[in-house]
């Protein structure tokens with residue numbers, strides 16, 4: 001296998017050189033990227049999915065360290081590439097080609113929507129070096145922003161990364177199940193990568209019966225979308241991470257991540273080379289198809305008269321102007337949606353305080369009088385009361401958080417679909433208007 005692999009790899013490198021010579025004027029950057037990929041044998045294992053499914057948490061679980069920031073709100077906004085390094089370190093690469101070494105603890109400042117809103121810092125990506133066995137032999141684990149959130153630019157970044165996927169880990173969760181945004185994303189993903197692992201995360205949040213139903217439903221939806229059977233790995237990335245961090249092997253086993261890790265490791269040992277070559281061949285085929293199309297367009301353009309060309313340019317400029325206006329309008333509408341969501345959350349928090357606080361205080365009074373009667377030692381009493389308060393607040397907040405996550409996810413899905421269909425409608429109107437004006 002290895003000599004065959006080397007032979008094909010060298011052959012592909014030769015094809016890249018030949019293509020560069022044939023087409024000296026254009027496409028140089030794309031061919032250089034393929035050539036570098038072949039030389040460095042870079043293999044991109046990309047983690048993708050809808051916002052908040054637990055992509056960053058799963059990567060942390062695989063690495064056994066809290067490297068990437070995670071949160072309850074849509075968070076990752078910039079691609080983070082994790083590659084092998086004997087020592088842990090990180091580097092920010094900016095869109096203007098500048099680079100900067102940063103502390104691992106400063107990663108959130110650059111890759112999160114909260115600290116770098118709308119990528120105001122102009123970050124291209126962040127590269128993290130880390131000594132994990134997964135990252136040996138050119139494997140790069142890549143965290144991408146989630147699709148389908150109210151931050152449309154995060155969805156754009158995830159879509160734009162698809163051509164770089166050699167193998168993917170696609171994350172879904174039982175609750176809510178596969179939604180419209182994910183369904184659309186999956187259809188696109190299908191066109192780009194040969195190998196995908198499907199992970200059903202957050203299994204710790206559902207009971208056994210719900211989990212079994214969810215596995216069957218997700219499996220069915222994925223099979224229908226991808227038109228082939230899939231292997232679905234039920235895991236709890238949260239338990240896997242805490243299991244590894246606390247050396248709790250029982251928790252780690254319960255997380256289900258070990259089966260996934262076993263299959264992932266097998267794949268990286270046995271099938272990575274074949275998938276890598278497939279991926280390079282696909283990139284080259286896409287490059288050839290694009291260049292052929294560009295040639296055809298050039299030939300067509302050469303046949304047009306100057307008047308026809310001028311008229312096409314005018315129509316295009318008109319279309320571009322309307323599109324920019326439409327983008328600004330959408331931005332304005334989305335800001336309104338965000339404010340509404342925030343307002344809803346504030347109202348729910350106020351209601352929680354108003355309804356649950358008096359009940360909690362009543363319970364505390366009752367437990368306090370029971371416990372003082374049984375155990376007057378102030379130190380132990382304080383500890384017991386602290387534990388009681390902690391558990392009560394945790395129960396209230398877990399229920400609140402679950403409820404709010406569902407509410408926000410449903411609201412975001414609705415906003416996304418509204419905007420999507422609005423966009424389709426506007427494009428149709430523009431096309432109709434364009435057809436009319438060209439006939440004038």
Ligand SMILES: Nc1nc2c(ncn2[C@@H]2O[C@H](COP(=O)(O)OP(=O)(O)OP(=O)(O)O)[C@@H](O)[C@H]2O)c(=O)[nH]1
Pocket residue numbers: 050051052053054055056057058069070071072073074075076077144145146147201202203204205235236237238239
């Ligand atoms: N209960 C539970 N919570 C989880 C699990 N995995 C992730 N979470 C939580 O889900 C939330 C989102 O996790 P992230 O890892 O930030 O999700 P993400 O997919 O990277 O989100 P974006 O970057 O916004 O797309 C965080 O609050 C995590 O703690 C899990 O297995 N179980």
Ligand SMILES: [Mg+2]
Pocket residue numbers: 055056057069070075076143144145146
């Ligand atoms: Mg994330």
